[in-house]
Amino acid sequence: MLSVREISENIEQETLAPWAAKSSQAVRDSEEAADDLRTAFQRDRDRIIHSTPFRKLKHKTQVYLCPGDHYRTRLTHSMEVSQIARTIARALRLNEDLTEAAALGHDLGHTPFGHAGERAINSYTGHFKHNEQSLRVVELYGRKGKGLNLTREVRDAIVNHTGSTMPKTLEGQVVRRCDRIAYLCHDFDDGCKVGIIGPEKLPGIVAMRLGTEPSQILDVLVHNIVELSLNQPQIIIDKYYEEAVEEFRNFMFDYIYCSPQLTVEHNKAEHVVRTLMDLYMESPQLLPREYGELADRFGLKQTVVDFVGGLTDAGAVQLFNKHYIPII
Numbered sequence: 001m002l003s004v005r006e007i008s009e010n011i012e013q014e015t016l017a018p019w020a021a022k023s024s025q026a027v028r029d030s031e032e033a034a035d036d037l038r039t040a041f042q043r044d045r046d047r048i049i050h051s052t053p054f055r056k057l058k059h060k061t062q063v064y065l066c067p068g069d070h071y072r073t074r075l076t077h078s079m080e081v082s083q084i085a086r087t088i089a090r091a092l093r094l095n096e097d098l099t100e101a102a103a104l105g106h107d108l109g110h111t112p113f114g115h116a117g118e119r120a121i122n123s124y125t126g127h128f129k130h131n132e133q134s135l136r137v138v139e140l141y142g143r144k145g146k147g148l149n150l151t152r153e154v155r156d157a158i159v160n161h162t163g164s165t166m167p168k169t170l171e172g173q174v175v176r177r178c179d180r181i182a183y184l185c186h187d188f189d190d191g192c193k194v195g196i197i198g199p200e201k202l203p204g205i206v207a208m209r210l211g212t213e214p215s216q217i218l219d220v221l222v223h224n225i226v227e228l229s230l231n232q233p234q235i236i237i238d239k240y241y242e243e244a245v246e247e248f249r250n251f252m253f254d255y256i257y258c259s260p261q262l263t264v265e266h267n268k269a270e271h272v273v274r275t276l277m278d279l280y281m282e283s284p285q286l287l288p289r290e291y292g293e294l295a296d297r298f299g300l301k302q303t304v305v306d307f308v309g310g311l312t313d314a315g316a317v318q319l320f321n322k323h324y325i326p327i328i
Contacts, residue, residue, distance in 0.1 A: 003036045004036060004037045005034060005036055005038060008042075012024070012039075016094065020094045020095050021094070021171055023042070023098070024039075026041060026151040027153075029149065041097035041100075041101050041151065041153070042097045044101040044105075044150045044154045047148045048101060048108070049104060051108070051142050051148065056310065057073065057107065058074075059312035059313055060073060060111075060112055060313060061112070061114040061313055062190075063191075063262070064262070071194075077182060078103065078107050079104070081103045081106065082100050082103035085174050085175045088174050091226045091230070092170070095169075099174055101150070102157030102167075102171065103175045105134065106157070106175060107130065108158075109131065109133025109134030109136060109309065110134070112309075112313045112315065112316040113269035113316070115266075116267075116269040116273075117269060117316075119270060120269070120274045121305055121308065128305065129162075129163065131163055133309055135155055156168050156172055157175055161176045170235055174235055177235060181218060182218075184217075184248055184249060185215075185217050185218050187252060188248075188252060188256070189214040191256045196259060196262075197255050201251075201255065202248075203247050205243065206244050206247055206248045206251065209243075209244040210245070210248065221237070272317060273316065275320060275324065276308050276316060276320060277304055277308055280304045280307065280308065284303075287304070294306070
């Protein structure tokens with residue numbers, strides 16, 4: 001009698017597109033006994049969701065520092081990427097479980113205070129990329145130091161969701177596309193709520209080709225990707241829309257990501273992160289015991305990067321206050 005997992009794997013073979021990733025062919029670096037209920041990609045998704053780094057995302061900045069209850073965090077961003085990517089994957093008959101796992105795990109290596117924290121650690125070490133740190137997190141942390149032992153397909157999609165290398169699977173390429181679509185639309189939406197920008201400031205090419213509302217822009221882009229990529233072994237977007245997306249991104253950097261309103265707070269955040277890096281490099285005995293023990297395995301600087309990079313916004317501020325602000 002077939003197990004539930006085997007039935008699911010057979011359904012994949014019968015219903016998914018020929019070029020979709022099949023969970024029965026997934027590979028782990030350390031082989032494990034198959035689960036009776038879940039496919040390999042479903043197990044990866046569950047391991048990510050139940051991991052400590054995933055829970056921490058709810059207290060990590062997306063763009064706006066401490067903006068209130070109704071703005072995106074790194075967690076809600078990951079969930080939104082997952083929803084958009086799953087919609088596309090299902091429409092294209094790709095592996096929805098692989099897509100979901102990669103989307104939920106793609107930002108696990110993000111620092112406190114979003115890209116401000118990333119810049120701080122990068123300036124300190126000379127090289128730090130959150131996508132590479134996401135891969136490091138899933139490979140080396142969790143499950144008592146054994147790492148999550150995710151499939152190669154999910155790990156490839158996580159590390160290549162940004163950067164110069166494209167993911168090997170179409171599912172990973174969908175996540176890569178949806179990450180950009182999601183953060184542009186939702187950061188724009190939050191920027192309007194904060195009052196930094198409004199739809200009237202959008203470049204003409206963006207307003208004309210994509211629209212002026214985040215939901216409208218998402219709808220246009222998702223439909224275009226599905227229409228052009230359907231029954232094709234590649235993920236395609238019309239150049240007409242891609243040009244508008246690139247202009248949208250340039251606009252967001254000019255008006256949001258590099259705006260004077262945010263730069264002031266981001267500079268403060270970078271100072272907190274750099275100061276904590278200095279503190280633990282000079283006084284490694286202050287590291288939590290489990291991280292102190294890892295210094296022999298990874299070296300002190302890498303261990304400090306892993307610890308500080310894994311902090312939430314609030315956790316970083318609390319440690320800064322503990323060591324540098326007098327108690328009144």
